[in-house]
Amino acid sequence: MPVDSNAWDALAGMATLKDQIERRLLLPMRERARASRHGITPPGAVLLFGPPGTGKTALARAIAGRLGWAFVDVDLSTVALDAARLRRLFDHLFQLEEVVIFFDEFEHLGLNRESQTTPVEPLTAELLRGLPALRASGKLLAVCATNYVRLLDPALLRPGRFDLVLPIGLPDAGDRAALLRALLARRPCGEIDVAAVVARADGLTPADLGAVCQQAAQAAFEREVATGRESRVETADLILALNRYRPTVSPEDIVAFREDVERYARA
Secondary structure, three states, rough: OOOOHHHHHOOOOOOHHHHHHHHHHHHHHHHHHHHHHHOOOOEEEEEEOOOOOOOOHHHHHHHHHHOOEEEEEHHHHHHOHHHHHHHHHHHHHHOOEEEEEEEEOHHHHOOOOOHHHOOOHHHHHHHHHHHHHHOOOOOOEEEEOOOOOOEEEEHHOOOOOOOOOEEOOOOHHHHHHHHHHHHHOOOOEEOOOOOHHHOOEEEOOOOHHHHHHHHHHHHHHHHHHEEEEEEEEOOOHHHHHHHHHOOOOOHHHHHHHHHHHHHOOOO
């Protein structure tokens, strides 16, 4: 399906990661002849990992928009852990050109064989065959995403399967400020104390911060209906919503993610 060509520029709060993707992924794909002269093969398969709500799907769509390619979101339920179905899926994908193929919740397809109670060798073998072939096609980009990289079969994480293994963690203060401004740009707001909100929002994912802004906007809306006077989102609305909000990612999740970054990240 077509994607928004402006999605990349509209993606707020990922400045460092976007710069890395520009250099390591997009530049070699756009400058294939120059990359080849330097012995650089443009990436064909990327794994994104991190806690839920950190923007992996939005990033995959934005990459497609930046390339000007179509975007195919693979429904893994159509595979149903069946090697023959997976083979037919890959055969179909090989017929496409200039497409970003997105596999979300990739752990359901590439689960570690040692953790399985039933034999999955044929499925894993098909996956290990299909991913490198997609990667080598030169006309496709496979982007896989998982919240649980440590659950993947180790064979999938060896060089030759994914060119890049990129962590997407919680936004830092600068990214939270950019996200907040983007989320509030479409809403009537008073003079927001961005620094105070950003400090209080430490530990929130982009999805969490979006939910907080929605709650603050709801409060302003209800106030306007009740008083009959124009109402805007104020700093106090955001702070109250933050005080009531329970973060998606726990401290234990953050520790586990940092361990995963040390063990699995590859750029």
